[in-house]
Structure formats: structure tokens, C-alpha cells
Amino acid sequence: MNDSALDHRPAARGSVPADGDRAGASTGVLTGPGPAVVIEGVTAGYGRRVALTDVSLDVRQGSLLAVIGPNGAGKSTLLKLIAGLLKPTAGKLTVLGGPPGSAARQVAYLPQAEAVDWDFPVTVGEVVMMGRYARLGFGRQPGPTDRERVAAALDTVGMADAADRQIGALSGGQRRRVFLARAIAAEPELYLLDEPVTGVDVTTQEELMDVLEAEARAGKTVIATTHDLICAAQRFHQAALINGRVVAQGPAELVLDQRLLAETYGGHVLVLPGDGGRMVLDDAHHHDDAPPGERHFHDERR
Amino acid sequence: MDPIAWLVDPLSYGFMQRGLVAALLVGVVCAVMGTFVVLKGLAFIGDAVSHAAFPGLVIAYIVGAPLYIGGAIAAVATALAIGVVSRRGRLRFDTAVGVLFAGTFAFGVMLFSTIKGYVTDLLGYLLGNVLGIGVGDLIQVAVLGAIVLGIVLVIRKELLFATFDPQGAAASGLPVTGLEYLLLSLLGVTIVVSIQAVGIIMVVAMLVTPAATAQLLVVRFNRMISVAIALAAVSAVVGLYLSFYLNLASGASIVLVETLFFAIALAVGPKTGLLSRAAPAVAVRT
Secondary structure (H helix, E strand, O other): OOOHHOOOOOOOOOOOOHHHOOOOOOOOOOOOOOEEEEEEEEEEEEEEEEEEEEEEEEEEEOOOOEEEOOOOOOHHHHHHHOOOOOOOOOOEEOOOOEOOOOOOOHHHHHHHHOOOOOOOOOOOHHHHHHEEEEEEEEOOOOOOHHHHHHHHHHHOOOOOOOOOOOOOOOOOHHHHHHHHHHHHOOOOEEEEHHHHOOOOOOHEEEEEEHHHHHHHHHHOOEEEEEEOOHHHHHOOOOOEEEEOOOOEEEEHHHHHOOOHHHHOOOOOOOOOOOOOOOOOEEOOOHHOOOOOOEEEEEOOOO | OOOOHHHHHHHHHHHHHHHHHHHHHHHHHHHHHHHHHHHHHHHHHHHHHHHHHHHHHHHHHHOOOOOHHHHHHHHHHHHHHHHHHHHOOOOOOOHHHHHHHHHHHOOOOOOOHHHOOOHHHHHHHHHOOOHHHOOOHHHHHHHHHHHHHHHHHHHHHHHHHHHHOOHHHOOOOOOOOOOHHHHHHHHHHHHHHHHHHHHHHHHHHHHHHHHHHHHHHOHHHHHHHHHHHHOOOOHEEEEEEEEHHHHOHHHHHHHHHHHHHHHHHHEEEEEEHHHHHOOOOOOOOO
């Protein structure tokens, strides 16, 4: 990322929030960061299947929240509820001061990679421009400002040279970068990112986290699901551990608490010795494939 | 034979002039709507809606109402019903559509069989006859086609977003459900407009084939629409001339020319063609 990538942003964005520095940078700063998302006793699901039960969470403005949990824990459901894509069967959500969907233009949602048809005939530039559509409104075509925002967003994620490529021709990491650029181009107050760094290489992961950190410093709120505990612990401010319900919410270091992890993941936590105790999770990792020396946290309550 | 005369002579016939204009109009409207049909995977729905339009046409014929109105009401109602089924249904979606599709068509055939001397006219509906189109019908095709194209032109970027990433579009505040129902309604109107030209059975080819061919050739959405329009227009002209000189069924000729273009694109196009196999895939990494 170079300096010009940040030039399009208001002066205070991208700088460390300090004292009066942030006044006027974004909403709510004069009174201190308020809650961006408040979830109170929410239950939701699909048809007869309940995905989340009695979930209560609080996300302050400017925070970087990692949502952690096994597959099927309701991580994506939680994001869809906040985005207004799914209605809760019980409870209440407040998103940027109103019901979900009421401030949709201030919200950028990044779907999971599997939710997208990669054979679709669109270029990288066209995908990122979609982030501007809701702002433009019906019948209006993108203008010079929109094109500048798209170029700047692509620059921010290091994909400036790829604007004319078809999305299907990109690697998994590049695709995630492009979708993050689309979110940035929308200039949202709230980012809802479903697996933004899953399936990407380490360099891409670090760079995308740098971008999200800069957005959070600028007062934007970022809620992202992830499977990577180390990334969550090191790069996020807050973490919510969920498994159909909220197991714990608090500082990001929570995700390294082995007791909470066992409660969240049941028997699917592997702690690899060496490499700073790197932890691997995921239902995709079968015990049969585990190299010797791993410790398994078994909890058969699931 | 003088090639200019070969091209111009048929146009001295009124039926050929009207047929050519109608085939071009239908081809272009179908190509534009077909781009969304192909990208959203609505081909089966298109086929179902065209069959379901039949009872509407027959009822309009029996009561003496304008055929396009009757057909359009039936087609749009079916398209919207399919939309509702896809959201709330308990059956597998293609099963529900299959039931609806055959049932409504059978109802149309039954109604039609009550009309005296129905056999020849029935073939007209099923297979189309663009060369038999009258001035009144042509005006209706032009007006309805212009309405469909105008609406798509105004909301094309929203339709693109909602087709590509419905969840992302909905989260950003676009009325994705409303857009889907609008698209299905426009599809219903397009199909009814096309029935006179190519008939109930082949409408789906007009919708799907040029857009599918275009998808094999280009990687940009706007170019896919442009290429589909060009293919449909060329196919309409070539098909009609073949029909004129070789005395072939007009709708079938147009559809076969479109199919030929598809086969050529499949064989030699940049994505699927034999030529593309020879070139190594370019891997791009960050």
C-alpha cells in the first residue's frame, strides 16, 4: 500500500485516533465511540432449523471484532442478521442507531467466497464499482468521483493493475482483495465480512488486516468471521466466540483461552507444538490426518 | 444472381418487411433479457412461462380480447407465481415448476380444442410465424419491446449487482426481491412478445442461445449484452432470408442460425474452443 492509496480519505482517517484529532472525522466521535451494533436476546434460523439462540452482543464503533466458532455455529447467520438479510424470530438488533437494513448504505457486506459465481462475466473494476451503486441510486451511471473511489480502493488492496481482469481469472487471495475493495469503495461505517481472510496466503492476510486496522482507526466498525485463531488474537481488538449461542465476548486474547475454545469447538481444536503454539481449527481437519504430537481438546457435549 | 437484388428483392413484399422488423425487435429484446436469464439460470423458468402463456392467449382469443394482453397476464402471473414458489415452496423448485408448466399448457390445449377447426392455428402458436405478423401486432411488439428495454436500461446496474451477488446487493440497500419480481415480469412480457415470431416451443432458444454464445466469447457484462444483441440481429436476418429463399419455417430458421453460432463459439471460442486447449492456462498469483 502506498501513500496515494490513502489520499482520497478524510485527513483523520488512517491516523491513530488521539485527543481532538478525530473530531469531525466520522459520526459519533464528539461524544466518544458509541455502539455500532447492539444485539439483544436474538434467536434466528432457517425454516425449522434454529441457528442462533438468545444471542446478545455489543459492538462499539471503531472496533475490530472477530467472530469465532466452528462451521455451522451461526457465524454467517449473525452477519446476515446484522446486514438485515435475515429477520430474527425473537429479540432485537440495533445497527448504526436503527433496525437492520435502515442504514444499508452505511453497511458493506462481504459474502463468503462460495456464495459468488466466479464464472460471471464481470471484471475486477466492475465488481468494485458495485460498491458505489447503492449510493448512486436508480438510473444514474457512475461518474468521475465513483471511478476515483474504485481506483483508490483497488490501490488500497494492492490490485490496481487488475481492474480489467475477469474475476474468475484471479486466485482466491486476489478475489478476497477485490471484494474487500468493493466494501471500501462503498465508504461504509460498518463492515460485515464473512471469512475475509480464509483461503488466502499469509502475505495477503497480513495486508488485508492492515487495511481493516486502518479502517477501524478511522472510526469504522469491522465485524469479521474467521477460522484463524492466531489472526483473531493478534490482529483484532475484540472477539466473540459462538456456537449456536455466545460462549464468550471480550478482548481478542479470549480466543486463546483453551477452556473457552474447548467449549466453543467441542472436540475440534488441535494445538500444534512449536511455531508459537499455532492452533488449527476447523471441521475440515480430520483427526485421522493429524500429525503426531498434537494435543486434542475433546469435549463430547456437542 | 446479383447479390444486391438477392438482398433487396424480398423486401418488396410487405410480409417480409414486417417479418424482418418483428424478428429484429424480438431478437434484440430476447437477447437483452436472455443475458439475465443465462446468468441467473432461468432457462427452465423461461420455457415454463412461455408454455403457461398459452391458456392466456386462448382465453383472449375466445373472448375477443387482444391476444398479447391475455398472454401477458398469464405469463406474468406464472412468472410471479414461480418467484413465490422459489421462496416459500416445500417441493424441489424444478419439480414445482414442472407441474405448473405442464398443467397450465394442458389447460390451454384443452381450451383450444373447444374452438372449431383449431388444428392449424395451434401450430401457429406452437411454432410461430413471423412472416404472418400484421401491422397491429407489429406495433404491439414494438411498444412492449420498447417498454422492456427501457426499464432494463434504467435499472441495468442494479440488475447486474442483484444477479451477481444478491446478498451483497441486498445488504447495500438495493430492493433485491422487488428487482427479482420485476425481472420475472419483464421476462413474461418478453416471452409473450416473442411467441408470434418463434412460437411457444422455441422462445426459450431466442432467450438463451445468443446470450449463452456471448458468454463463451467475452468476459464483460456490457459486452456480453452487446454481443448477444448482435448475434440475435444477424441470426434474425440470416434466418429470415433462408426461410424466404428455401421456403423453410421462419422461427425454426432463426433458431437454427443462432444454434449454429453457438456451436461455432463452443468449438473455436476463447474459453471452450479447441484452440484454447493448446494455449497453457495463465496462472496469476499475488
